[in-house]
Structures are given as C-alpha cells and as structure tokens.
Amino acid sequence: MREPLIQLQDVYKSFGDNTVLNGVSLSIFEGEITTIIGKSGEGKSVLLKHIIGLIEEDRGAILFKGTPIAQMKKAERSALKQKFSYMFQETALFDSMTVFENIALPLKEKTRVPKKEIRERVRSKMQQLDLNDIDGEYPSQLSGGMKKRVALARALITEPQIILFDEPTTGLDPVRKNAVHSMISDYQRRFGFTGVIVSHEIPDIFYISQRIAMLDEGKIIFEGGAEEIQRSNNPIIQQFIMGQESRHDELTGLPPQPQGERRYQQEMARMRAHKSVFTVVILTIENLDVVKKMAGYEAQQASFKRFARRVQEHLRITDICSRLGMNKIMLLLPRTDRTQAEELCHQMAESFKSEGHLEIQAYPGFCFSVSAGMAEAELDQPIAKLISAAESAKNIFYEFKVC
Amino acid sequence: MDRLASIRKPFETVGIRILFIVQELGRLAIFFLKGLRHIFSYPPQFAKFIEQLYFIGMKSVLVICLTGAFTGMVLGFQGYYTLVKFGSEGILGTMVALTLIRELGPVLTAIMITGRAGSAMAAEIGIMRISEQIDALETMGIHSIRFLFSPRLAAAFVSFPLLTAIFDAIGIFGGYLTGSLLLGISPGIYFYRVEYSVQMVDINGGFIKALVFGAVVVTICCFQGYYTHTRKEGFGAKGVSFATTSAVVISSVLILATDYVLTSFLM
Incomplete structure (x- = not known):
C-alpha cells in the first residue's frame, strides 16, 4: 500500500459549542489532486486550514509522511511550511500592494533569490497566466477572474510541493471556471505538485481530480476515485451529487x-x-x-x-x-x-x-x-x-x- | 438552588471579566515581546522600517509643529498672567520650558501621533486581518507579527523622541512669541531662564517618557488591529471600526496613566 503524503487521523475541532470536525480521517497522496466536497458550512475550509496549520486541532493528529506535524520542532515545521501554498477563497491578496509585489512577496520574504531573478520569475508566471501589463495595478482594480489568477500565480511562484485551494472558482463564469480548472490540472501535470481542492463544482471538478473525499457532518463519509463516488449507493452522497450537479454542464450546455x-x-x-x-x-x-x-x-x-x-x-x-x-x-x-x-x-x-x-x-x-x-x-x-x-x-x- | 445561582451570578460575571482582562494583558505582553524580539531577527527589514519611519515620523512633523506652537503660545499667555500677579514674570522661560520638556511635550506628541498614525495602523492591520491577508502571510511562512508590528515598533522608538524634541523646541519658541513679542518680557531674560533652568535630567526624563509612550501607542494600536477577529461586539467592518476606536481610546488613557507612573518614579 502506498504511504500517504498527508494523513489526518481522527481530527476533532469545535468552536465553542459548535463541533465542526467530528473525527476526520483522510489520506492525501503525493502527486495527486484530492478534492474535498460537501455541503456549505460543513467545515471544508476549516479542514483545509488544519492541513496548513492556520487552525490547530482539538484532538487527533495530522501526519506528514508519517510524522505528526504537532510534534515537529519549530525549525522542521517552518521548513515544512515552505513546501505548502494556499489559495484563499476570497483570494486574500494584499490590497495595498501592486499585483507584482503580491506575487513577488513569498520569494522576497522567504528566499534569497536575487531581485533580478525574482522579477523574471514573476514576469514569466504572469505571462503564463494571461496577466500581462497589470504589474502596477492594485487588486481592487482587477476583475474577479483576474484576482483569482493573481492569487494562483502567488500560490505557484515558490513552486511548492503541495497546494491547497479553497474554492478556487467560486463566483466565476463557466468559461473562466473551466479555465481555472484547466490551469490547475495543467500545472499539476507539469510540476507534479500534490493538490487539495475544496470545491462545489460538480461534476467539473471530477474531470481534474484523482481522488474525491466527501465531508458530511464532520466526518469523511467517502474517499475514492471520481467514478467510484458517482456509483456510490450511499443515499447522502447520491443526493448531494445529484443536487449539486446541474442538468446541463455550465460550460458546454451538454448534460454532464x-x-x-x-x-x-x-x-x-x-x-x-x-x-x-x-x-x-x-x-x-x-x-x-x-x-x-x-x-x-x-x-x-x-x-x-x-x-x-x-x-x-x-x-x-x-x-x-x-x-x-x-x-x-x-x-x-x-x-x-x-x-x-x-x-x-x-x-x-x-x-x-x-x-x-x-x-x-x-x-x-x-x-x-x-x-x-x-x-x-x-x-x-x-x-x-x-x-x-x-x-x-x-x-x-x-x-x-x-x- | 435558584437563590444560590442568583447569588453566584454577580461573582461569576466579575470573575469572567477579570479572567478575560488578565488573559488579554498576557496576550498583549507576548505580542509586545515577540515584536521587540523580531526587530533584531535576521534578515533585517530595513526598507519596511524606513517606510514606517516616514509614515509615523516624517508625516507627523507638520501636526507636531502646529500643536507644539499653539501649546507653547498658550503656555506663554497663561504663565505670564499667573506669574505677573507675583511680580515674577521673568521666570516665564523656566515655566514654559520645564512644563513642555517634562510633561506636555511627550504626552501631547504621543496623543497626536495616536490620532494620526495609531488609528491608521489599527485600521490597516484590522482590515488585513478580516480579509485573511494575515492568514495569507502565515501560509507563506512569513511571521506576521515580525512583518507587520516589528518595523512599526522600531520606527516608533526612533520617531517618538525626535518628534517630542521638535514639539519642545517649537513650544519654547511659541512661549517666546506670546511672552516676549506680545507681552513684552525681554527675550534675553526669557531664553536665559530656559537655558539656566533646564537640566539634562529633565531632557532625559522627557525622552524616556517618549520612548515608553511610543511602545505603548504602537503596541496597543497594532494589537487591536491584529486581534480584530476575536472581538465579540462586531465582525467585519464593524469589528475594524471598534478596533480603531478602542485603539485610540486605550492608547490615550494609557499614555496619561503611564505618564503618572513614570513621573512619580522620575521625580
């Protein structure tokens, strides 16, 4: 059996009286895209934030290559963090910095890459993501789709091993939505990173993910391939997938x-x-x-x-x-x-x-x-x-x- | 049972409140110490320090000059009319200079910077918090307290004493404007008194106060912004507005309170 890259073991988390994660166990494998689906407000984002350490679990453990992250030394943990990137639902771009500064920041702050090379890397990343000629603009001057792409560029700039995407396409039109999916899967194939995506876009997201996990009432009720989940007999899963899936594929107008x-x-x-x-x-x-x-x-x-x-x-x-x-x-x-x-x-x-x-x-x-x-x-x-x-x-x- | 509960209730309320305050003070102390430590951590954030120095220091110069001038002028008036009753208007220079250097200079400078730069810090960091920008820093492995607070704290340590010095100098000149030019005290006597009565210990005391106030103002304002999301009274934009308000109010009150404590030690 393959060893998972990241493994969540029985993770519990509550905020006050509200239990969000109620014993989550999930495996994420290297070089694959794992998508977490589930109803709104089920704690998918909370789960994702646990993986990167923005929120700490009440109970349970999160393992990286078999070692619990909580037991790692400070230096080990900060070295581990360098392997991660996180794309926020609301992009979380620094609104008082220009697009260029936003994308360059992780390199500028955390690496010793010379200025000239930073400039070149940012430029080439921007070019790859169709973000030409907006270096000097501020995030508030950009459209929603562009902001998402800037956020994606910022997440990709350090060439991380693991990227966590929190609803990367929410609020985008079908063409842009599929464009972002295509970008993610494209980069994944090219750089082979491990991706974890929280998404509602069913079935679009199935086309680019190798594994799907469904979170329901604080627990993972399904883990497996995209085809398996569509054939699952579990009524909760069936109901959810049917409910999310529109009668027509948004992009092509064809049935999914x-x-x-x-x-x-x-x-x-x-x-x-x-x-x-x-x-x-x-x-x-x-x-x-x-x-x-x-x-x-x-x-x-x-x-x-x-x-x-x-x-x-x-x-x-x-x-x-x-x-x-x-x-x-x-x-x-x-x-x-x-x-x-x-x-x-x-x-x-x-x-x-x-x-x-x-x-x-x-x-x-x-x-x-x-x-x-x-x-x-x-x-x-x-x-x-x-x-x-x-x-x-x-x-x-x-x-x-x-x- | 009910009666017991109703007797217990006020104690519980007070207890919860006190626990909360103690916790908050602890958090504030840790926040300050982390910020202080990371001023010296490698690599130095020189560009950000200069940027903050410009924002807190340079951009406050005009406001400080104006308030300094008017405070000095008013002191000149008030001092003259009080001293003239005892026939000792000659020591106006002493009065103006000591009041400014020991008390009003550091205090008013700190309060003015709170209004100008402190509120801006609380709002800026608060907005960064609610729009997940601080979380974004953390996910990049960037220490957010070091990134946001340390350069501001360092800039405050440099700019508060300097602005206080400007305030004092302009204030003394303001006292000369009203005292000598308007009310006719000989300028020679005025400036002789200033020079004669001000000791190094007064100036040092004023600078120590300025340093402490700088730390208090920037720590409180950044702290309020940084922990905007933990406020119970309001979230989002309201949370930021509460954070800004309490940053200014708490800073101002603390400036006066620490001033009292410091004066009692320095005297």
Whole structure:
C-alpha cells in the first residue's frame, strides 16, 4: 500500500459549542489532486486550514509522511511550511500592494533569490497566466477572474510541493471556471505538485481530480476515485451529487457525464429487451492545449464550448451527447450501428468545415483537429470498457486549418 | 438552588471579566515581546522600517509643529498672567520650558501621533486581518507579527523622541512669541531662564517618557488591529471600526496613566 503524503487521523475541532470536525480521517497522496466536497458550512475550509496549520486541532493528529506535524520542532515545521501554498477563497491578496509585489512577496520574504531573478520569475508566471501589463495595478482594480489568477500565480511562484485551494472558482463564469480548472490540472501535470481542492463544482471538478473525499457532518463519509463516488449507493452522497450537479454542464450546455451514464444504462436495458443496437462516439479535441498556448485559457474553453454547441446542433433528436472530460464529448447514438455512425460523423464534419471556426481564425497556419473514436455496444458491456474500445479506434474526424 | 445561582451570578460575571482582562494583558505582553524580539531577527527589514519611519515620523512633523506652537503660545499667555500677579514674570522661560520638556511635550506628541498614525495602523492591520491577508502571510511562512508590528515598533522608538524634541523646541519658541513679542518680557531674560533652568535630567526624563509612550501607542494600536477577529461586539467592518476606536481610546488613557507612573518614579 502506498504511504500517504498527508494523513489526518481522527481530527476533532469545535468552536465553542459548535463541533465542526467530528473525527476526520483522510489520506492525501503525493502527486495527486484530492478534492474535498460537501455541503456549505460543513467545515471544508476549516479542514483545509488544519492541513496548513492556520487552525490547530482539538484532538487527533495530522501526519506528514508519517510524522505528526504537532510534534515537529519549530525549525522542521517552518521548513515544512515552505513546501505548502494556499489559495484563499476570497483570494486574500494584499490590497495595498501592486499585483507584482503580491506575487513577488513569498520569494522576497522567504528566499534569497536575487531581485533580478525574482522579477523574471514573476514576469514569466504572469505571462503564463494571461496577466500581462497589470504589474502596477492594485487588486481592487482587477476583475474577479483576474484576482483569482493573481492569487494562483502567488500560490505557484515558490513552486511548492503541495497546494491547497479553497474554492478556487467560486463566483466565476463557466468559461473562466473551466479555465481555472484547466490551469490547475495543467500545472499539476507539469510540476507534479500534490493538490487539495475544496470545491462545489460538480461534476467539473471530477474531470481534474484523482481522488474525491466527501465531508458530511464532520466526518469523511467517502474517499475514492471520481467514478467510484458517482456509483456510490450511499443515499447522502447520491443526493448531494445529484443536487449539486446541474442538468446541463455550465460550460458546454451538454448534460454532464453522470447523466450520460444513466442514459447508457437505459439504452443497455433496451438492447437487452429489444435487441436494438447503439453506438458510442467519443469526440476528442486533440489540440486544445495548443489553442491555450496561442490564445490563452479562456479562449481554449470558449472554443470547446462552441464546438460542443455545434455538435449538439447537428445531432438527431434521439441522440444523446454529454461531456466526458476536459476536452472530450461522448455521443450516444441509439438504433445506430457503426457504419451509420460513421456516415453521421462524416456529414457532421463536412458541415463544420463549411462553417469555419471563429476563435482560432486569427492564427494562420493553425489546424484545429478533432478525432472521433467509435464502438458499437455489446450486451452488458460496462460503460468504461465501451468508452475505452471507442477511444482505441480513434480516427481523425475533423480538421480545420486556418489559412 | 435558584437563590444560590442568583447569588453566584454577580461573582461569576466579575470573575469572567477579570479572567478575560488578565488573559488579554498576557496576550498583549507576548505580542509586545515577540515584536521587540523580531526587530533584531535576521534578515533585517530595513526598507519596511524606513517606510514606517516616514509614515509615523516624517508625516507627523507638520501636526507636531502646529500643536507644539499653539501649546507653547498658550503656555506663554497663561504663565505670564499667573506669574505677573507675583511680580515674577521673568521666570516665564523656566515655566514654559520645564512644563513642555517634562510633561506636555511627550504626552501631547504621543496623543497626536495616536490620532494620526495609531488609528491608521489599527485600521490597516484590522482590515488585513478580516480579509485573511494575515492568514495569507502565515501560509507563506512569513511571521506576521515580525512583518507587520516589528518595523512599526522600531520606527516608533526612533520617531517618538525626535518628534517630542521638535514639539519642545517649537513650544519654547511659541512661549517666546506670546511672552516676549506680545507681552513684552525681554527675550534675553526669557531664553536665559530656559537655558539656566533646564537640566539634562529633565531632557532625559522627557525622552524616556517618549520612548515608553511610543511602545505603548504602537503596541496597543497594532494589537487591536491584529486581534480584530476575536472581538465579540462586531465582525467585519464593524469589528475594524471598534478596533480603531478602542485603539485610540486605550492608547490615550494609557499614555496619561503611564505618564503618572513614570513621573512619580522620575521625580
């Protein structure tokens, strides 16, 4: 068994008569994103603040690589703190400092990096997060989305090993929200940090987390992968996920993945009863990352949104389409075999080509490429198997080249 | 049983209150000592010290000059009309200089800086507290007391005595304006009396007071801001307003109280 990086053992915390954490046990593994979900006011932020030591537990222990943090010496603890970064719900930017000073502060105060290098590192971080030309502005002059990005830049500047995010996307519009998620997962892949996210964004957050933990009435009632939690039979979890999850994915307007899965079960039942066939198509935008590099995170999300909307417009009335991941859409085509599905995709691609692609038309030479993988369903095949069968039979579906 | 409880109640209330005050004093003392220690901790925060020196010291000079001048002028008037009854208006210089150097200089300077810089400190740190900026410092591993309080305390130790000196000098000149120019005491006698009667021990006493007041004012004001979130009467913006108010009120009262204690030791 893997050893967790951070482990909470039976942590209790109450404020006066109000018990917030009632025996929380949770493991966080290195190099993974763990998301903590739960109702508002359940103490998710309090839990996160325990991990970084802003709040001390009444009882229980928090272990870092097996050593209780409370028993560490002062020097050890402050060395440990250097490995952490924390992104606050309300950003907590220093409002009397400029954006540049805000991002540079952790480096300036806690490291001996020379001034010139600090300047370069801050500049490059700002560039990566689409924060150009606002060095001298103050946080109050920025929009909500920009503030979040400045806070993210400040959290990332020291290249920490562990980053704790307290509702990083609350109050942002769907495009920006997905842009922040995409940024987090992007950086996580690039730098391999361990992330802990407190979030309400279901199911968006499932796309980028490896592990989900649910906090309910002061206890962790679930720990496991994103797929496991969606299949959990626990009524509290089911009710919560269904309640949080909107009928449509906010970004694409498509039904979210769990709904797609439910429809899959219905189709499977029909197959069993009437021997009808159906085909699953997975559309993957192959170079969504390149769009980000050219035009930024927001343009990336906007172009995904537009693509999804177009796909939906071209579907037949019985077809079902749902979002499968950061750059994937799943189509479920009832009473359609593989040949018919190919024909349908071909027609769709033809009409896309004639319509052009707005978001990327300013970048000559760029080729927007979407692949389609399809597989016909077999009786009683689990959805995960069918999806992977479809993905392994990928073909270029549509390419749009900007001239 | 009920009667017993009702008898116990007032004692409990007083007890809780006293415990709270003792706790608060302890916290204040720890806060001050931590701040004092981190003035000398490595690496030095020189830029922040200069910034605070400018804010507390330099920016208070005009206010201190104005209050110093008017206080001196009023002392000149009052002193003259009292002394003239005994025919000893010649010692006006002594009266003005000693009153200013021993008492009014340090006290009024401290009270003026409380109003100008102390309230600003409490509000600034209070807002940083309620918007989680202090927590943000802690998560970065930055010692928040060292970062926020130590430079201010160090700046107070330098600027309070200097501002007091300016206050005294301008005040003595103000006494000359009313005493000599307006009411006709010979300037030679006025300044001779000032020079003759002021001893080094008076000046030292005044400076000791200024140093103590500096520590009191900055500690109280920063402490009130720093612990804004623990106030029971109000949260958020209200909490900051309470913190600012009590910072000014407590500082002013404590200035006068410690002045009494110090005077009784120094005399």
